[in-house]
Amino acid sequence: MQSIDNGRTIFQESFGKVEIIIPYKKNWFTILFLIVWLGIWVSAELAAVAWVINGERDLTLVFSLCWLAGWTIGGLSAIRTLVWMGIGKEIITLEQGVITIRRKGLLLAKAKAYYLNEAKHFQVLHPDTEPDNKLGRLQNPFEAYNAGMIRFDYGMETVKFAENIHEAEAEYILAKLKDKKLLTDKNFTYEY
Structure with missing residues (x-):
């Protein structure tokens, strides 16, 4: 019988700050x-x-x-x-109206921060319908600056994060952020 995969995502919460840690899935x-x-x-x-x-x-x-x-x-x-x-892990921090995406262990990568009130259209990538991301996984480490199963629009840029996880886990992350009111309906709409 197949065991249940409960995902790799770790949530850490403290005083209005939520940190989502996603260790890189090792390919031995x-x-x-x-x-x-x-x-x-x-x-x-x-x-x-x-x-x-x-x-x-x-x-x-x-x-x-x-x-x-x-x-x-x-x-x-x-x-x-x-x-x-x-040793890589992706660390997504939401606090004080800002989402910060950091790739710890990815040499020469720096954290990127975005204002949540400007981040729109949060959604899960569906690999079978995305021509540029068939597997939803990192193919090239230089793509890690903008790779992942969750995306949002920030002005004229599309930002992706939560790399190398399954769709169900990505849906869970977004649902949890919405339940905690860190993301609102405004973040899920597609309006400009």
């Missing part, structure tokens, strides 16, 4: 793959650095430096992804 195959790949990456990186330092000074040096720069960026991207998958 990808984590193990990245660890192995990074082992190979480090070996190639060190060999390339040694070759550039000890190599001849001709046109191959220019190619080697360009290759090394690209290889370094690729490795740093893999490290960023690995850290996010290993």
